[in-house]
Amino acid sequence: MTTIEMKPPVLAVGPLAWLRKNLFSTWYNAALTLLAIWLLYALFKPALEWATTEARWGVIEANLTLFMIGLYPREQIGRVWLTIFLLSALIGLSWGVWKNAARGFALMALGAGAAFILIALYFQWNVWDEWLLAVGILLLFYVIGLYLPRGNLIATLAWFLYFPFVFLLIAGTKYIATLPPVASNLWGGLLLTLLLTIVGNFGALPLGILLALGRRSKLPIIRYFSIGYIELIRGVPLVTILYMAAILLPLFLPIDVRPEQVIRAMIGFILFEAAYQAENVRGGLQAIDRGQYEAAHALGLSGTQTMLFIILPQALRAVVPALFNSFISLFKDTSLVAIIGLFDVVRIARTILAQPDWLGTHREVFLFAFFIYWGFNLAFTYGSRRVEQALGVGTR
Amino acid sequence: MNIKAFWRDIRFLKILAQAIFILVLAAAALYLYRNVSVNLARQGMTVGYGFMKNPASFDIGESYIPYQASDPYRRALLVGLVNTLVVSGIGIILTTIVGVLAGVARLSSNWLINRFAAAYVGVIRNTPLLLQLMFWYFGVIIQLPGVRQAIELPGSIFLTQRGIYLPWAEPTATHPAWRVYILFAIISIFIIWFILRTAGQRASVPLSPWWNLTYPFVPAFIILLGAFLQPEPPLRAFIPALSGLNFKGGLRLTPEFAALLFGLVVYTGAFIAEIVRAGIQAVSKGQVEAARSLGLTNSQTLRLVVFPQALRIMVPPVTSQYLNLAKNSSLAIAIGYPDLFSISGTVFNQTGAAIETTVIMMLSYLSMSLFTSLLMNIYNARIQLVER
Numbered sequence: 001m002t003t004i005e006m007k008p009p010v011l012a013v014g015p016l017a018w019l020r021k022n023l024f025s026t027w028y029n030a031a032l033t034l035l036a037i038w039l040l041y042a043l044f045k046p047a048l049e050w051a052t053t054e055a056r057w058g059v060i061e062a063n064l065t066l067f068m069i070g071l072y073p074r075e076q077i078g079r080v081w082l083t084i085f086l087l088s089a090l091i092g093l094s095w096g097v098w099k100n101a102a103r104g105f106a107l108m109a110l111g112a113g114a115a116f117i118l119i120a121l122y123f124q125w126n127v128w129d130e131w132l133l134a135v136g137i138l139l140l141f142y143v144i145g146l147y148l149p150r151g152n153l154i155a156t157l158a159w160f161l162y163f164p165f166v167f168l169l170i171a172g173t174k175y176i177a178t179l180p181p182v183a184s185n186l187w188g189g190l191l192l193t194l195l196l197t198i199v200g201n202f203g204a205l206p207l208g209i210l211l212a213l214g215r216r217s218k219l220p221i222i223r224y225f226s227i228g229y230i231e232l233i234r235g236v237p238l239v240t241i242l243y244m245a246a247i248l249l250p251l252f253l254p255i256d257v258r259p260e261q262v263i264r265a266m267i268g269f270i271l272f273e274a275a276y277q278a279e280n281v282r283g284g285l286q287a288i289d290r291g292q293y294e295a296a297h298a299l300g301l302s303g304t305q306t307m308l309f310i311i312l313p314q315a316l317r318a319v320v321p322a323l324f325n326s327f328i329s330l331f332k333d334t335s336l337v338a339i340i341g342l343f344d345v346v347r348i349a350r351t352i353l354a355q356p357d358w359l360g361t362h363r364e365v366f367l368f369a370f371f372i373y374w375g376f377n378l379a380f381t382y383g384s385r386r387v388e389q390a391l392g393v394g395t396r
Numbered sequence: 397m398n399i400k401a402f403w404r405d406i407r408f409l410k411i412l413a414q415a416i417f418i419l420v421l422a423a424a425a426l427y428l429y430r431n432v433s434v435n436l437a438r439q440g441m442t443v444g445y446g447f448m449k450n451p452a453s454f455d456i457g458e459s460y461i462p463y464q465a466s467d468p469y470r471r472a473l474l475v476g477l478v479n480t481l482v483v484s485g486i487g488i489i490l491t492t493i494v495g496v497l498a499g500v501a502r503l504s505s506n507w508l509i510n511r512f513a514a515a516y517v518g519v520i521r522n523t524p525l526l527l528q529l530m531f532w533y534f535g536v537i538i539q540l541p542g543v544r545q546a547i548e549l550p551g552s553i554f555l556t557q558r559g560i561y562l563p564w565a566e567p568t569a570t571h572p573a574w575r576v577y578i579l580f581a582i583i584s585i586f587i588i589w590f591i592l593r594t595a596g597q598r599a600s601v602p603l604s605p606w607w608n609l610t611y612p613f614v615p616a617f618i619i620l621l622g623a624f625l626q627p628e629p630p631l632r633a634f635i636p637a638l639s640g641l642n643f644k645g646g647l648r649l650t651p652e653f654a655a656l657l658f659g660l661v662v663y664t665g666a667f668i669a670e671i672v673r674a675g676i677q678a679v680s681k682g683q684v685e686a687a688r689s690l691g692l693t694n695s696q697t698l699r700l701v702v703f704p705q706a707l708r709i710m711v712p713p714v715t716s717q718y719l720n721l722a723k724n725s726s727l728a729i730a731i732g733y734p735d736l737f738s739i740s741g742t743v744f745n746q747t748g749a750a751i752e753t754t755v756i757m758m759l760s761y762l763s764m765s766l767f768t769s770l771l772m773n774i775y776n777a778r779i780q781l782v783e784r
Contacts, residue, residue, distance in 0.1 A: 022506065219410055222413075235766065362534040
């Protein structure tokens with residue numbers, strides 16, 4: 001019997017094998033790899049050198065508060081902190097009540113809070129105790145949420161009440177002495193960006209649903225009106241709609257009604273976003289099987305009841321991913337208010353660049369603004385994925 | 397006799413609902429109209445397009461049609477429209493290239509290239525375009541070195557803070573004579589196509605694919621003929637070169653145009669990359685396996701099986717990205733490129749004609765959108781699966 005000499009098999013595990021498989025599998029792959037390495041080197045070496053030596057990052061530290069809240073009165077800053085504490089309470093509560101569905105998000109918030117504490121301690125800013133409090137509140141409400149009876153209802157209700165309450169807290173009112181009104185032209189920075197995003201999205205949803213139903217209506221006049229509105233809005237740039245809201249809206253209102261710029265922008269966003277959300281919702285409506293209508297009809301539900309209790313819940317659940325996408329893209333689009341003169345993150349960046357001390361720090365300031373948007377969008381994307389999983393989108 | 401009460405008749409109710417809807421709309425329109433007329437009367441203004449004939453008396457940074465400050469407003473608005481069309485048109489072509497490259501790179505088996513494309517898509521898609529435009533303009537192009545220290549890239553491309561200079565071609569004296577040859581070369585392609593098609597239909601066996609070589613060779617022969625008969629080529633290289641305090645020759649992209657074009661292309665390219673990736677991934681694996689088992693090579697599989705099917709999935713979303721690019725070009729105002737939106741704003745500031753400028757602006761963007769949709773819908777209908 002002869003023994004067959006077998007070559008040892010080609011290395012299949014280990015770093016060398018990984019390199020061979022993923023970077024140097026063929027000659028053109030190897031060439032591409034080398035090209036990419038060269039490109040990375042050519043791009044990142046000067047960028048890193050600039051970031052560590054030439055860049056003046058002091059501009060960020062000096063203007064951090066401006067970035068966050070704009071010209072919001074500094075003596076009223078406690079109100080902004082209160083919204084953050086309430087938010088961490090809500091996140092903690094949701095974590096306690098909904099466990100897995102909210103855990104990742106809560107952990108991310110905890111991580112962010114811890115990072116803020118460390119950063120504040122490192123730079124010796126006096127905000128580390130506030131962030132510590134926020135983290136403490138989150139954990140406290142987690143424990144409360146674990147043992148809360150009817151937690152599901154309370155947490156849902158709390159989230160719905162949160163946004164109007166925050167609006168009241170930020171805007172203030174003349175009826176409550178401890179909450180003096182703050183003129184909306186002082187709202188700014190990240191605060192304004194987030195407010196516009198939330199108002200624009202949640203304000204547009206009812207209108208969007210109505211338009212979607214209108215577009216699928218059997219009544220021709222209502223259908224053509226909805227189609228006309230949706231296509232008109234989707235056919236023009238957002239900035240022209242904001243421009244209209246800022247300049248034309250007052251012309252269309254009675255003489256004694258002159259809404260503030262921020263309110264006008266919010267109206268513009270709602271009118272704009274409604275058309276896009278209508279298309280999202282329409283997608284969901286089209287995905288509902290005819291059998292659902294027929295079954296509801298057979299059970300004796302009226303047309304309105306069928307819509308409210310059978311069709312819309314399923315349609316909206318189906319389009320949750322699309323609605324989150326709209327949310328994220330509106331978050332980016334709020335930056336356009338800088339063009340009509342509101343002090344959102346982008347406009348604040350421009351004003352910082354006009355400060356005599358920090359002339360020529362464009363890259364530092366814009367990179368920081370990029371970082372803000374990017375970080376929030378990562379969080380939103382992650383949050384939306386968890387919500388989709390919790391709602392069972394695409395699995396039911 | 398049992399006559400149904402007419403107010404319970406569904407046909408009547410439908411008409412009633414629509415009538416009420418129209419009444420509500422009309423009431424709202426009337427209310428808005430009254431407000432507008434009261435407001436305008438208070439400001440002592442009237443609505444009308446009479447102002448369009450008055451001289452604009454402002455300068456425009458760059459224009460592709462002749463324009464001077466003494467031209468009327470309508471000319472200024474036309475300049476803005478052309479500027480928007482130019483940047484959108486070039487942008488759409490370039491962003492398709494960038495998007496397809498990045499989308500394919502995203503599917504590459506090469507780990508580094510794959511990660512590189514993923515990082516590009518991730519960062520660009522998650523930050524606002526306005527911020528990116530400002531970064532490219534204020535953070536990069538304006539901070540380029542002055543003319544004398546210009547950065548030279550291979551191929552005589554010069555980057556300076558006064559703009560980007562590219563080599564270009566300029567027509568020579570013989571250019572008109574050359575048009576005849578080029579025209580004949582183009583016509584010859586159609587003639588070849590026609591002859592080959594009729595011959596192919598008559599023949600019992602398919603024509604040899606070698607006949608396809610006539611497509612490049614015949615036109616090339618006509619052009620070559622021109623090269624013998626004409627004293628000089630139709631175009632001359634037009635290379636930018638430093639002379640005195642500025643560059644002479646070549647094609648100059650203003651900093652505003654360059655930043656806007658670059659920003660739009662990079663931003664939209666990231667979205668197209670995701671569409672391309674999703675489109676290619678959506679082609680079912682069985683298609684690839686079937687193609688391989690039929691003996692098609694790797695590139696044939698990609699070219700003849702995967703890509704045509706992926707294209708079908710990709711066209712509608714890519715269309716909406718093209719539209720987005722055209723609409724997003726209105727952000728040019730933030731970096732001072734005189735597009736339609738920016739010039740409309742200037743006209744409004746000078747004349748106070750808010751309603752008129754808005755109507756012009758909206759109609760222009762709307763017709764641009766509708767026209768692009770129309771073209772892409774025609775294309776989409778052509779490549780759709782023809783089912784029997």
